[in-house]
Amino acid sequence: MPSSSHNRGPDSTPVAEAAPSSAPHSRSGQERPPARELDWSVYMARAQGGDREAYRRLLQDVTPYLRSIAARHFRNSGDIEDAVQEVLLTVHAVRHTYDPARPFGPWLVAIANRRVVDGLRRQGRSRAREVALETEHETFAAPQANLAETASDGRVLRDAIEQLPPGQRDAVRMLKLREMSLKEAAAASGMSVAALKVATHRGLKNLRKIFGRQGGKT
């Protein structure tokens, strides 16, 4: 058997050739060249015996093929890679169930299909309950819906505070903008705590009125 030329071939085969073109054929494992599947079978038999180099070649070799199976069911490249990794993990966990006397392709494809179906179910469940937040969901036509604070908002607020009577203006600035405590503000302004509270309360009420008027205008 011209094994050297056949064996070398599959190892350097690009993704496109590794990928079978239709599901029914790949299911029976008949589409790939027999030498390739024989390679995989031999690699797996050696991997079961603890040969790490054979195991690495096998896993690297089947990855493009698994990716082509997953790509038939998932669009997102992240989902495809997730499915491939799930299959590799399962192959690792159940590698003792492979019987080298039997073809490797159907064994691998059965495991891959199982994991792909699991992935599709997971996807279906999350789609039924979750909505992806896209960038277009963040902006709506009404200006009030845009929550992001802009520089102009700050300016509008400062202008409004300027319009307040002096006592209320100072109280709001100290307690709300500079976030001083009532004691600190009392010490700084010489006003009593009770007077500060009243002034802040009235100041906020006036600000609400000012913005209410502006909102009505726009």
Added chain:
Amino acid sequence: MITTPDLIESLVAGAKPVRRLRPPAARAALWLLFAAAIVSLLAVSHGLRPDLGARLGQPLFATGLAASLLTGVLAAVAAFIVSLPDRSRLWLLLPAPALALWVSTISYECLTEWVSIRPDGVALGEAADCFATLVLTSVPLWLAMLLMLRHVALLRSAAAAVAASLAVAAIASTALALFHDLDASVMILMWNLGTAALLVGLGSAFWERMLFWVASR
């Protein structure tokens, strides 16, 4: 997220030599040997039913007993075959003919003897004893099945659960027929079909959870 080449490297680094599974028929034989041991132990401790010899002479009883035993054997073989990823799921049909024969003998007995409940009904003591036999046979068999099929957690666990539970139910039912004098048709129906259905149902419901538990040990 780990990249696929990194994953491969980590899997390769953790690749120890593994022992291949024996052929499914050999594993089924091992499990059946265990089942035979359990049933023999029960026979020693409990004793066979007194009228077993006479009952075995009756073709209907003998056929039913043989059919339930055959169902157990074939279902066990089917469970070990479908637990492998590359075997056809049609193997699940392997115990079907024996199952059909078993069910038909029970039903026939029901038709012919449906009035044969004793005037005083079935004593509670007998029923409790039956239940003990059922638990003593089915629980160890089920645990053995779980242990031997733990790899199936990642594969086709539902198909294997049905076959495995059917195997356990059929063997337990065979044991019941050997040990207990329950010829009243309602009880036969209840114990045979009822427990088989119950075991298959319970088995399928808890199978996956138990498998992951066993597999993670």
